[in-house]
Amino acid sequence: MNISVVIxxxxxxxxxxxxxxxxxSTGLPVIVVDDGSTDRTNEVLSxxxxxxxxLIVLRHRVNLGKGAAMKTGAEAAFGLGADAVIFMDSDxxxxxxxxxxxIEALNSQKYDVVFxxxxxxxxxxxxxxxxxxxxxxxxxxxxxxxxxxLLCGYRAVTKRAYKKIDWExxxxxxxxxxxxxxxxxxxxxxxxxxxxxYLDNVKGVTVIDAFxxxxxxxxxxxLL
Amino acid sequence: xxxxxxxxxIFFAFVMIYFSLxxxxxxEINKLEEISWVVIWALTIFVVIFPExxxxxxxxxxxxxxxxxxxxxxxxxxxxxxxxxxVSTKRMEKKLEDLVRREALKKLKVKK
Numbered sequence: 171m172n173i174s175v176v177i178x179x180x181x182x183x184x185x186x187x188x189x190x191x192x193x194x195s196t197g198l199p200v201i202v203v204d205d206g207s208t209d210r211t212n213e214v215l216s217x218x219x220x221x222x223x224x225l226i227v228l229r230h231r232v233n234l235g236k237g238a239a240m241k242t243g244a245e246a247a248f249g250l251g252a253d254a255v256i257f258m259d260s261d262x263x264x265x266x267x268x269x270x271x272x273i274e275a276l277n278s279q280k281y282d283v284v285f286x287x288x289x290x291x292x293x294x295x296x297x298x299x300x301x302x303x304x305x306x307x308x309x310x311x312x313x314x315x316x317x318x319x320l321l322c323g324y325r326a327v328t329k330r331a332y333k334k335i336d337w338e339x340x341x342x343x344x345x346x347x348x349x350x351x352x353x354x355x356x357x358x359x360x361x362x363x364x365x366x367x368y369l370d371n372v373k374g375v376t377v378i379d380a381f382x383x384x385x386x387x388x389x390x391x392x393l394l
Numbered sequence: 395x396x397x398x399x400x401x402x403x404i405f406f407a408f409v410m411i412y413f414s415l416x417x418x419x420x421x422e423i424n425k426l427e428e429i430s431w432v433v434i435w436a437l438t439i440f441v442v443i444f445p446e447x448x449x450x451x452x453x454x455x456x457x458x459x460x461x462x463x464x465x466x467x468x469x470x471x472x473x474x475x476x477x478x479x480x481v482s483t484k485r486m487e488k489k490l491e492d493l494v495r496r497e498a499l500k501k502l503k504v505k506k
Contacts, residue, residue, distance in 0.1 A: 203498065206494075228502065229498055230494045230498050231497060231498075232494055234494055234495070238494075242495045242498050242499060246502050249499075249502070250502070340487075
């Protein structure tokens with residue numbers, strides 16, 4: 171199975187380099203989508219691209235959001251012949267050491283979607299832990315599928331699953347939408363344990379994002 | 395006699411007429427839109443000065459006070475305009491997203 175790694179990146183000039191260098195040893199094709207960064211991310215990526223043949227860098231002229239960047243990356247990967255993609259964050263929260271677990275699950279051909287799951291009871295701020303669990307329980311109640319780490323961006327989808335899911339979210343709601351549509355379309359899925367890394371001052375889901383996701387969840391319950 | 399509330403209403407309508415003219419001068423709206431907005435606000439001024447014109451209309455909807463009719467009418471109008479603006483924004487967002495993503499993928503020879 172041809173597998174590519176897709177990384178959406180926004181203003182990650184310091185962290186994206188080490189992440190890509192670590193990924194270099196895996197030998198997997200990597201597609202990074204610079205989502206309209208205003209710092210030196212694009213410059214850093216351009217330098218790394220010269221050094222690595224397996225690295226493809228795409229750029230959104232304006233910031234569209236994580237979901238849109240993931241979509242651009244996935245379309246590029248599938249268009250170039252990939253059978254599945256693994257999504258990772260560009261800030262170093264996801265470790266390449268966990269990639270074999272996703273690859274193994276995908277190569278078994280038993281699953282269309284593989285969700286990464288962090289051990290949330292260890293090293294995760296309480297507010298984020300509670301928010302994450304609330305989202306998981308809410309989705310389980312409304313859609314009948316419990317995903318233990320709903321907001322973890324470390325996950326994989328096959329081409330078939332991607333076409334079915336075809337997410338519309340451009341922002342942080344993408345992970346929730348993927349899980350909901352996985353349940354809705356009864357796609358075969360599993361969870362793999364991944365390392366929990368929480369960095370200081372890390373960007374991520376804000377209270378406003380969480381509120382918007384909540385509205386989206388209700389909307390999907392009505393529309394899907 | 396014109397009440398304080400009416401004065402505020404008339405003042406507001408004149409300000410909105412000024413904005414309509416300003417937006418037309420900046421080329422942000424076309425002539426038809428400018429005329430439409432000026433007519434709408436001119437009618438608003440007329441109704442604010444002569445509210446009794448709406449009395450029959452209000453009675454048909456079992457609304458006793460003219461002020462209530464205006465509040466209800468205004469609310470309906472605002473909701474309709476917000477809904478229209480929401481749809482329009484969504485459409486623009488989608489177009490922008492498509493454009494930016496297509497441009498990002500342009501250099502890559504991907505199979506659809």
